[in-house]
Amino acid sequence: MKKRHIAIADLKISKKAKNYVLSVLNNNRLSYGKFTGKFEKEFAKTHNRDFAMVCNSGTSGLQVALHALKEVYGWEDNDEVLVPAVTFIASSNVIIHNNLKPVFVDVEKDYYCVDPKKIEEKITSRTRAIMPVHLFGQSSEMKLILKIAKKHNLKIIEDSCETMFVKYMGKPVGSLGDISVYSTYVAHIMVTGVGGIVTTNDELLATTIKSLMFHGRDNIYLKIEDDDTKNKVRLNSLIERRFQFNHVGYSYRLTEMETALGLAELEKKDQIIKRRIYVGKKLTEALSKYDRFLQLPKVRKNSEHIYMLYPIVLIDDRIEKEDLLLFLEENEVETRLFMPLLSQPIYKKIFGEIEDNYPIAKKLTERGFIIGSHPYLSDQDIKYVQNLFYTFFKNKKLIK
Numbered sequence: 001m002k003k004r005h006i007a008i009a010d011l012k013i014s015k016k017a018k019n020y021v022l023s024v025l026n027n028n029r030l031s032y033g034k035f036t037g038k039f040e041k042e043f044a045k046t047h048n049r050d051f052a053m054v055c056n057s058g059t060s061g062l063q064v065a066l067h068a069l070k071e072v073y074g075w076e077d078n079d080e081v082l083v084p085a086v087t088f089i090a091s092s093n094v095i096i097h098n099n100l101k102p103v104f105v106d107v108e109k110d111y112y113c114v115d116p117k118k119i120e121e122k123i124t125s126r127t128r129a130i131m132p133v134h135l136f137g138q139s140s141e142m143k144l145i146l147k148i149a150k151k152h153n154l155k156i157i158e159d160s161c162e163t164m165f166v167k168y169m170g171k172p173v174g175s176l177g178d179i180s181v182y183s184t185y186v187a188h189i190m191v192t193g194v195g196g197i198v199t200t201n202d203e204l205l206a207t208t209i210k211s212l213m214f215h216g217r218d219n220i221y222l223k224i225e226d227d228d229t230k231n232k233v234r235l236n237s238l239i240e241r242r243f244q245f246n247h248v249g250y251s252y253r254l255t256e257m258e259t260a261l262g263l264a265e266l267e268k269k270d271q272i273i274k275r276r277i278y279v280g281k282k283l284t285e286a287l288s289k290y291d292r293f294l295q296l297p298k299v300r301k302n303s304e305h306i307y308m309l310y311p312i313v314l315i316d317d318r319i320e321k322e323d324l325l326l327f328l329e330e331n332e333v334e335t336r337l338f339m340p341l342l343s344q345p346i347y348k349k350i351f352g353e354i355e356d357n358y359p360i361a362k363k364l365t366e367r368g369f370i371i372g373s374h375p376y377l378s379d380q381d382i383k384y385v386q387n388l389f390y391t392f393f394k395n396k397k398l399i400k
Ligand SMILES: Cc1ncc(COP(=O)(O)O)c(C=O)c1O
Pocket: 056, 057, 058, 059, 060, 087, 088, 090, 091, 133, 159, 161, 162, 183, 184, 185, 195, 196
């Protein structure tokens, strides 16, 4: 069998995207301009939100989102935020960076998002928020999470860095909590190199977040149109307030070049959604022959999955994960670990040996792994992956 390279992610920058970036360069304007304004407006519309604000990463978006909630609602240091025990480390790092305490909650064995049934037992008098993470391309079980949040008066900050565009019970992912944060880092659904987007419907949170992204400056500019220098009264107040700082903020801005790339991607979102769903479903179809060995991604009822990545969990103890990953890698199928979090050296140092308290997360870390499901995988690529699994199981005498 001739080897094919199956990358975790791939990128093809369209002619339109190149033209948009060129137009930014020709305009000689790199700071917040018309591309950023349009990108934010369109992204907010796509995700049913009043406000969308770009920044230089998903992590910085999460950082300012939590900072804004802490400030607006008067949370204290060491107040608690619930976060899944399986996620990319940035989700919980930002809680620590905000001098808050991450409290881990085990995840669902089928969908890998925070398990709503395990949330309430973790709530204390110090709990202030839940951070569901929409992992790998599908939404968390928001209906139940919203109910719990309402009952206990908790805020919801959705880490939607891995999931955009798809619907959860008819609503765009990330449209249900107080604040949502998306990432456009390479390998994500929509790619701008680096980048993050924060969305909300709450104007006070929006202005605070925007200010925090811009060194804590007075909340004068929320949109490009706010820089209205033709209106004399407005101009007078702008001059006063342009160099006034009300928060201890950060420098988390993005340039017009990234948002030009983002706008081109956003304009072909239907194509991205269609292709990713096709590739994900096709992989499941191809590998379902081996579903006595592999747990493949399951899709929540009434919801969509956009397969940012393709998670697989080994359910037959005779299979050594290391053997399989080595075999796949030797045959040019890139693999990644299943978002190990509590086993990270730094988290062991901070939180101790707590993995045993999270049996599903532990199992996923031990038995799960990830392969690519990007839009540029062809039917032949998928067939190749299927044949490799077949060969592996045959070599191990697990099938005839
Ligand atoms: C779940 C999750 N949260 C947060 C982030 C951080 O995003 P960024 O890399 O843009 O900072 C990522 C990035 O991969 C992620 O997967």
